[in-house]
Amino acid sequence: xxxxxxxxxxxxxxxxxxxxxxMGQCPGCKEWNSFVEETVxxxxxxxxxxxxxxxxxxxxxxxxxxxxVREEDKLVTGIGELxxxxxxxxxxxxxxxxxxxxxxxxxxxxxxxxxxxxxQGHSVLYISGEESLVQIKMRADRIGxxxxxxxxxxxxxLEEIGEVIRSRRPEAVVIDSIxxxxxxxxxxxxxxxxxxxxxxxxxxxxxxxxxxxxLIVGHVTKEGTVAGPRVxxxxxxxxxxxxxxxxxxYRILRGVKNRFGSTNEIGVFEMRESGLAEVPNASxxxxxxRPENASGSVVxxxxxxxxxxxxxxxxxxxxxxxxxxxxxxxxxxxxxxxLLMAVLEKRSGVQLGPCDAYVNITxxxxxxxxxxxxxxxxxxxxxxxxxxxxxxxxAFGEVGLxxxxxxxxxxxxxxxxAEKLGFDTCILPAVCVEECRxxxxxxxxxxxxxxxxxxxx
Ligand code: TYD
Ligand code: MG
Numbered sequence: 001x002x003x004x005x006x007x008x009x010x011x012x013x014x015x016x017x018x019x020x021x022x023m024g025q026c027p028g029c030k031e032w033n034s035f036v037e038e039t040v041x042x043x044x045x046x047x048x049x050x051x052x053x054x055x056x057x058x059x060x061x062x063x064x065x066x067x068x069v070r071e072e073d074k075l076v077t078g079i080g081e082l083x084x085x086x087x088x089x090x091x092x093x094x095x096x097x098x099x100x101x102x103x104x105x106x107x108x109x110x111x112x113x114x115x116x117x118x119x120q121g122h123s124v125l126y127i128s129g130e131e132s133l134v135q136i137k138m139r140a141d142r143i144g145x146x147x148x149x150x151x152x153x154x155x156x157x158l159e160e161i162g163e164v165i166r167s168r169r170p171e172a173v174v175i176d177s178i179x180x181x182x183x184x185x186x187x188x189x190x191x192x193x194x195x196x197x198x199x200x201x202x203x204x205x206x207x208x209x210x211x212x213x214x215l216i217v218g219h220v221t222k223e224g225t226v227a228g229p230r231v232x233x234x235x236x237x238x239x240x241x242x243x244x245x246x247x248x249x250y251r252i253l254r255g256v257k258n259r260f261g262s263t264n265e266i267g268v269f270e271m272r273e274s275g276l277a278e279v280p281n282a283s284x285x286x287x288x289x290r291p292e293n294a295s296g297s298v299v300x301x302x303x304x305x306x307x308x309x310x311x312x313x314x315x316x317x318x319x320x321x322x323x324x325x326x327x328x329x330x331x332x333x334x335x336x337x338x339l340l341m342a343v344l345e346k347r348s349g350v351q352l353g354p355c356d357a358y359v360n361i362t363x364x365x366x367x368x369x370x371x372x373x374x375x376x377x378x379x380x381x382x383x384x385x386x387x388x389x390x391x392x393x394x395a396f397g398e399v400g401l402x403x404x405x406x407x408x409x410x411x412x413x414x415x416x417x418a419e420k421l422g423f424d425t426c427i428l429p430a431v432c433v434e435e436c437r438x439x440x441x442x443x444x445x446x447x448x449x450x451x452x453x454x455x456x457x
């Protein structure tokens with residue numbers, strides 16, 4: 001950094017890469033035309049700006065085995081789907097980022113979290129830089145009653161916010177959204193990379209210094225990252241993304257990073273008149289409206305974190321009228337489907353080459369787990385041969401390049417989920433049969449795709 005009081009720096013808008021000169025392509029994320037000029041003052045780069053007074057303590061190491069961890073250090077939100085994604089609750093003094101498209105329901109979810117926490121007697125402060133008090137009140141009225149422990153603040157100046165947090169000492173704070181916050185020490189506009197970064201670092205100091213849990217809302221840009229944001233991801237303790245299909249009412253909360261729990265957990269919600277409702281039986285929800293007696297439809301058991309989930313895979317395979325057959329996928333990996341079709345052609349001799357193929361995971365979910373392979377293969381074969389399969393069949397397993405069906409983790413849980421939902425047959429990798437011996441449904445172990453052909457077709 002130059003020594004002067006203020007200087008201009010160029011930031012990549014997509015990954016936060018910093019450079020002293022403009023560049024056409026970002027060396028960090030290879031994005032084109034993403035650099036913008038921002039003025040930064042020197043103090044902005046001392047982490048935490050004006051918060052030095054919180055650091056009066058002398059640094060001293062602690063014996064690891066003597067660090068006490070108590071369960072009550074977690075604020076349980078009472079929203080089961082969220083608590084699981086968070087790893088049991090909101091850890092005291094943690095910084096959590098909740099990202100997602102505008103309008104997906106971030107503010108609604110966090111307002112519901114505030115309601116639950118404040119009704120349990122925790123002091124909560126909801127800071128909005130986007131909506132007025134009246135707008136928040138109108139939303140809150142749809143959600144329910146709030147106790148007097150719930151405070152609202154419409155403010156975007158972080159110095160002011162810091163003062164309020166320091167004097168009120170709430171247990172949990174929501175910042176909606178980080179893109180509207182600004183710091184006087186940074187001259188860039190709110191939402192600029194340097195502004196977002198500095199604001200987050202101020203909040204980080206507040207969270208760690210005072211032991212208050214802070215939840216930050218971040219909007220996602222069209223590229224799918226929070227604006228100015230990968231910068232933000234590494235500064236916070238947990239990153240949750242809210243996803244959903246614009247056409248469906250359900251929303252999926254996905255943990256992408258979590259310093260206090262496992263990632264890849266998902267929570268399923270449904271947007272209702274009165275806010276977001278949990279969907280504890282997600283498999284049932286995903287399988288709603290399955291066609292009867294249709295070829296090319298099969299149910300696959302996938303796992304999201306520790307939770308098994310049944311989804312329907314549909315395939316449509318038909319002869320192509322063009323020289324280059326069309327292949328299309330929704331909700332799964334396009335290249336994976338092409339690969340599986342090549343494996344089928346080579347290892348089991350079905351002539352898929354001249355066929356158009358469309359593969360769809362219904363319900364709008366995106367699932368990239370390799371355990372879906374077997375389901376995709378069966379759906380393709382079923383459609384190709386126009387054979388209707390047993391509607392109470394569930395499949396899972398990874399398919400390798402030699403056509404072998406490989407074992408996957410959590411086989412027992414997947415089978416249990418199928419059993420719970422009334423399925424009667426499960427086709428799975430032969431190596432997983434032993435693990436699922438206690439299941440009360442019929443288990444078919446397969447070693448290769450050739451086996452699958454013989455057993456089902
Ligand atoms: P919101 O939480 O404002 O989204 P974000 O903060 O992520 O931008 O959600 C807004 C959408 O949710 C809006 O389209 C209306 C809908 N909604 C309901 O359907 N029911 C409700 O009870 C509430 C509060 C919102
Ligand atoms: Mg909002």
